[in-house]
Amino acid sequence: MPPSDSAPVRWRKSSRSGANDSNCVEVAGLSDALAVRDSKDPDGPTLLFTRHAWSSFVADLRRC
Incomplete structure (x- = not known):
């Protein structure tokens, strides 16, 4: 994880x-x-995405 993000990282999988x-x-x-x-x-x-890029990716997946 990037060192600038000091909060603990909480990983989650799809429900x-x-x-x-x-x-x-x-x-x-x-x-x-x-x-x-x-x-x-x-x-x-680990891959990092901006929130906008991730939202666009998920929206595209939902259209499939």
Whole structure:
């Protein structure tokens, strides 16, 4: 996580994921962005998106 974000990061999975399902992405809200990671590799790379970019992505998914 970016060092400028000092609050603890709370990762969450989709409510459609099963409790033991590890084939998911997890999302965490940061102060000025959203972080996304692979639930199978929580210490691996993290993608950061602006809130606007994430909202546009989700809106596009809903149109599919």
